[in-house]
Amino acid sequence: MQGSAGGVPLKLPDFQGPAWMKKEQEQAEAPEAFGILPENWDAAMAFIKCATQWHRDAQGTLAGLRYPALELVIKHYPCTDPDDVFQRVQIIEGAAVERARRMAPKSTS
Numbered sequence: 001m002q003g004s005a006g007g008v009p010l011k012l013p014d015f016q017g018p019a020w021m022k023k024e025q026e027q028a029e030a031p032e033a034f035g036i037l038p039e040n041w042d043a044a045m046a047f048i049k050c051a052t053q054w055h056r057d058a059q060g061t062l063a064g065l066r067y068p069a070l071e072l073v074i075k076h077y078p079c080t081d082p083d084d085v086f087q088r089v090q091i092i093e094g095a096a097v098e099r100a101r102r103m104a105p106k107s108t109s
Contacts, residue, residue: 042079043088047096049073050089062100065093 036044053069054062070089074082 040088042077042085043092046070046073046077046079046085047089047092049077059104061104062097064097065089 050065050070050073053066055064055066057063070086074085074089077085079085
């Protein structure tokens with residue numbers, strides 16, 4: 001993968017996620033397409049904008065979003081009902097956390 005910094009070409013290594021994520025990706029077939037209902041659009045965009053704002057547990061698994069960051073995103077993202085967007089993002093967050101926990105390696109303690 002190539003990028004640039006101030007016009008200077010850089011060679012960046014391909015991102016290598018955790019082994020369990022790579023295994024999940026290898027096992028997956030063609031990606032499943034999905035749509036977003038219009039009433040969920042603002043929440044989906046806010047959730048995506050918070051992609052780097054996760055709390056993680058001791059094993060590194062997603063534990064929940066950093067709500068101050070979510071509130072900042074909602075404040076600066078034009079939406080008609082910020083409270084509704086926050087509540088909808090919480091629903092998306094809950095599903096993402098559950099999925100991450102199912103994908104995470106099981107501890108053998």
